[in-house]
Amino acid sequence: MKRWSKKRKLGSTRELNLLSHSCKTDQNPAPLMPIEISKDQMACTIPAVQQFIQEEFEIEIGELKARFLIEFFAKEIGPLAFNQGVDEAEAYFRAKIEDLKGACFEPKE
Numbered sequence: 001m002k003r004w005s006k007k008r009k010l011g012s013t014r015e016l017n018l019l020s021h022s023c024k025t026d027q028n029p030a031p032l033m034p035i036e037i038s039k040d041q042m043a044c045t046i047p048a049v050q051q052f053i054q055e056e057f058e059i060e061i062g063e064l065k066a067r068f069l070i071e072f073f074a075k076e077i078g079p080l081a082f083n084q085g086v087d088e089a090e091a092y093f094r095a096k097i098e099d100l101k102g103a104c105f106e107p108k109e
Contacts, residue, residue: 035078037070045070 037045049066053059061069 035074035082037074042070
């Protein structure tokens with residue numbers, strides 16, 4: 001097993017903020033909902049992240065690094081996925097509501 005031997009500097013906080021917010025678009029101007037992860041969910045997810053990093057990158061990471069990765073993705077990607085799910089659910093229910101008139105009422109002649 002390889003261990004993470006070199007620390008790679010990712011850049012200043014400002015550079016990281018610019019990088020993490022560069023993919024935001026005006027297509028969905030709704031505010032992003034923060035994703036909260038419970039202690040139990042975190043405890044179940046940490047080993048999965050550690051295993052994934054080990055298998056894909058042959059790097060062994062500890063619980064703290066796995067937790068930071070989970071928190072980062074929950075903060076950056078979680079709200080986008082949540083909002084997409086809400087948008088898809090809204091579109092689904094709007095289509096069902098539009099069809100409701102046809103299903104409940106007979107046309108007037």
